[in-house]
Amino acid sequence: NKGDFPHYMLKEIYEQTETIQDAMRGRLSREEATSKLGGLEMTNAELRSVERIILTGCGTASHAAMVGEYIIEELAHVPTEVEFASEFRYRNMPLPKDSLVFVISQSGETADTLAALRESQRKGHRTLGVCNNVASTIARESDGGVYMHAGPEIGVAATKSFTSQVTILTLIGLLLGRIRHMSTTEGLRIIDELEAIPAKVAKILEQTDHIKKIAEKYSGAHSMMFLGRQFNYPVALEGALKMKEISYIHASGHPSAELKHGVIALISADVPSVFIAPDDSVFEKNVSNIEEVRARKGPIISIATEGNTKIEKVSDDVIFIPPCPDFLSPILTSIPLQLLAYHTAVTLGCDVDKPRNLAKSVTVE
Numbered sequence: 001n002k003g004d005f006p007h008y009m010l011k012e013i014y015e016q017t018e019t020i021q022d023a024m025r026g027r028l029s030r031e032e033a034t035s036k037l038g039g040l041e042m043t044n045a046e047l048r049s050v051e052r053i054i055l056t057g058c059g060t061a062s063h064a065a066m067v068g069e070y071i072i073e074e075l076a077h078v079p080t081e082v083e084f085a086s087e088f089r090y091r092n093m094p095l096p097k098d099s100l101v102f103v104i105s106q107s108g109e110t111a112d113t114l115a116a117l118r119e120s121q122r123k124g125h126r127t128l129g130v131c132n133n134v135a136s137t138i139a140r141e142s143d144g145g146v147y148m149h150a151g152p153e154i155g156v157a158a159t160k161s162f163t164s165q166v167t168i169l170t171l172i173g174l175l176l177g178r179i180r181h182m183s184t185t186e187g188l189r190i191i192d193e194l195e196a197i198p199a200k201v202a203k204i205l206e207q208t209d210h211i212k213k214i215a216e217k218y219s220g221a222h223s224m225m226f227l228g229r230q231f232n233y234p235v236a237l238e239g240a241l242k243m244k245e246i247s248y249i250h251a252s253g254h255p256s257a258e259l260k261h262g263v264i265a266l267i268s269a270d271v272p273s274v275f276i277a278p279d280d281s282v283f284e285k286n287v288s289n290i291e292e293v294r295a296r297k298g299p300i301i302s303i304a305t306e307g308n309t310k311i312e313k314v315s316d317d318v319i320f321i322p323p324c325p326d327f328l329s330p331i332l333t334s335i336p337l338q339l340l341a342y343h344t345a346v347t348l349g350c351d352v353d354k355p356r357n358l359a360k361s362v363t364v365e
């Protein structure tokens with residue numbers, strides 16, 4: 001049921017104030033300044049002996065995994081790697097004995113992800129699921145895991161499942177950090193910041209009309225660039241995927257600094273660039289990359305932090321997000337990009353919920 005929404009995708013984008021909360025519900029302990037993830041079915045001693053983490057999935061889930069790599073390394077200092085599930089199943093990656101593998105899948109039925117799960121288990125690694133569908137094959141076959149509790153996602157373009165996955169990966173980072181080196185004070189600060197996220201999401205959603213105008217302005221583009229650094233590099237990939245999937249505009253995501261290594265050749269007055277440039281440790285670096293694009297007359301749409309006046313001077317259009325710590329910014333920056341893709345596709349008259357050539361769950365290899 002779409003309720004008052006014209007499309008499932010829009011409804012699911014709006015549900016994120018709730019679904020992010022649902023991903024955390026009952027899982028945060030102020031008393032111990034950490035997260036509680038009983039579904040992992042691992043003792044603290046077992047979790048402490050984890051030497052390496054592998055995150056795998058397809059499409060949007062692989063982008064959430066890439067954000068998770070940055071988050072887990074930042075919060076827990078555990079070496080983390082991401083591999084596409086389709087590559088993992090054939091790659092035969094050498095892994096230390098104490099590796100922990102997470103397979104991430106909204107549907108829990110993606111063929112490549114399921115095959116990665118089975119291959120990982122065959123090699124003897126503890127393999128956990130991050131799934132939304134509790135009745136799915138991946139949920140059943142994994143050695144434990146964390147459910148998203150996001151409710152059904154009907155729109156083919158994954159939206160709320162991405163922010164749920166990133167929230168859960170943050171809880172995993174917090175848990176692993178707290179049993180290693182992280183202080184109580186730091187743990188509590190992270191809990192406060194996590195709990196503040198849903199209200200910040202609501203503030204972003206209020207800007208839908210502003211985002212719609214930007215979408216209309218650039219909907220004639222034949223190609224778009226999405227650029228970000230650090231935690232927001234995977235968000236650039238995700239923003240580009242959303243745009244391609246539902247509006248059929250060619251889009252590509254890159255780490256901002258890779259521009260000068262080739263991508264900049266594509267920049268011209270009719271190729272807009274979306275820069276994900278919140279107030280983080282690499283903000284100034286992003287601004288230099290924006291200047292490089294401006295010098296080639298490329299239009300700039302920036303996703304930036306409220307109150308940043310510098311960004312307005314170098315951008316044609318800006319969408320603001322509330323301030324937050326660097327590692328949580330992907331949850332916020334991904335939302336304007338979902339809305340940008342949505343409004344662009346609607347402007348172009350595309351079937352947003354059922355884009356051509358795509359199925360919600362890819363159960364063939």
Ligand code: M6R
Pocket residue numbers: 057058059060061104105106107108109110113156157158159241242245358360361362
């Ligand atoms: O159900 P899953 O999370 O395993 O699905 C993985 C991908 O097929 C999925 O994220 C796909 O990329 C979406 N259409 C992206 O919007």
